[in-house]
Amino acid sequence: MLNLENLSKSFRGGSFGSGAVPAVRQVSFSIAPGEVTSLIGESGSGKSTIGKMILRLLPVSSGRITFDGVDVASLEGSALKEYYRKVQGVFQDPFSSFNPVFRADRIFRMLEREYFGDLGAREWSAKLHTSLEAVGLNPADVLGKFAHELSGGQLQRLLVARALLLDIEILVADEVISMLDASTRVDVLNLLAGLKERGLGVLFITHDLSLGHYISEHTVILRRGVVLEIGETAKVFGNPQHSYTKMLLASVPRLHSHWEPLEPGEPARTGPRDAPRGRGRRARGQPLEPVPLLVEVEPGHLVAFEDGGTATAGDER
Numbered sequence: 001m002l003n004l005e006n007l008s009k010s011f012r013g014g015s016f017g018s019g020a021v022p023a024v025r026q027v028s029f030s031i032a033p034g035e036v037t038s039l040i041g042e043s044g045s046g047k048s049t050i051g052k053m054i055l056r057l058l059p060v061s062s063g064r065i066t067f068d069g070v071d072v073a074s075l076e077g078s079a080l081k082e083y084y085r086k087v088q089g090v091f092q093d094p095f096s097s098f099n100p101v102f103r104a105d106r107i108f109r110m111l112e113r114e115y116f117g118d119l120g121a122r123e124w125s126a127k128l129h130t131s132l133e134a135v136g137l138n139p140a141d142v143l144g145k146f147a148h149e150l151s152g153g154q155l156q157r158l159l160v161a162r163a164l165l166l167d168i169e170i171l172v173a174d175e176v177i178s179m180l181d182a183s184t185r186v187d188v189l190n191l192l193a194g195l196k197e198r199g200l201g202v203l204f205i206t207h208d209l210s211l212g213h214y215i216s217e218h219t220v221i222l223r224r225g226v227v228l229e230i231g232e233t234a235k236v237f238g239n240p241q242h243s244y245t246k247m248l249l250a251s252v253p254r255l256h257s258h259w260e261p262l263e264p265g266e267p268a269r270t271g272p273r274d275a276p277r278g279r280g281r282r283a284r285g286q287p288l289e290p291v292p293l294l295v296e297v298e299p300g301h302l303v304a305f306e307d308g309g310t311a312t313a314g315d316e317r
Ligand SMILES: Nc1ncnc2c1ncn2[C@@H]1O[C@H](COP(=O)(O)OP(=O)(O)OP(=O)(O)O)[C@@H](O)[C@H]1O
Pocket: 011, 012, 013, 022, 023, 041, 042, 043, 044, 045, 046, 047, 048, 049, 050, 207
């Protein structure tokens, strides 16, 4: 079980590099085995920053992340190596994870050296083939190829196969679907669904509400680094309480309904997949809003307290 407790991250920045820019503020949630948790928010809301802190690619500013009760920030040496055996990430652009100069399966050789030095060549090869087949790849199609000879979907699967070799327990999947075409998307989604059946906990980072709805048991709605609504997916989507969540859901066109021109003066609807973009950032000089309290509105469903129902994103237009 991975727990985020009051997790915050500030980047150095502001005018002339002074001051701190908060990217994530007092975020708490957990990722349980056998479940997918979606982290949903517009661009710049802090989703990848959370993923990177979990993977120790960025240090935490305050709060903590624990894995099976141990503070992840305290891990060093062999304990950190063990952590990476259990917690791995796959990112949006699979091409960026591969060095174009080397064959794509070099990622496995590095893993072999690091974690499986005591396996014989034949045993290693059998293990590798099993993990490739588990993600729907034919080893003969992918081994020995360069990244440019493989499709985005194949590369994404190679990365998942690599994570599986380590017997991982938690996978951080950051916008893994966005780059793929429609038919490959379904395959990778089904692959992720298969992972949770194998008992993995998945943090599914996306700005796509329908993907989050489709795949996850739990949903976290993030805006400007702050959790606004969190809970069981069926409750957050079926009974949204925060005006921002309602606005996001209203901006997703229903399937099978046709596009109709807007009346003059009506607010523009956004594209089919994207949460509204560009409102995630605080205007220069605008004071930082306090982190709202989360109130339990029904069992397993928490919503950020809205001050008089006014200070909300939906009203900012
Ligand atoms: N290394 C960094 N240095 C300074 N600021 C950063 C850094 N990384 C992220 N930020 C800022 O932190 C905020 C959150 O960024 P993050 O990448 O986590 O957003 P995101 O929700 O993943 O967005 P997207 O959907 O576009 O991927 C943004 O305002 C971003 O500009």
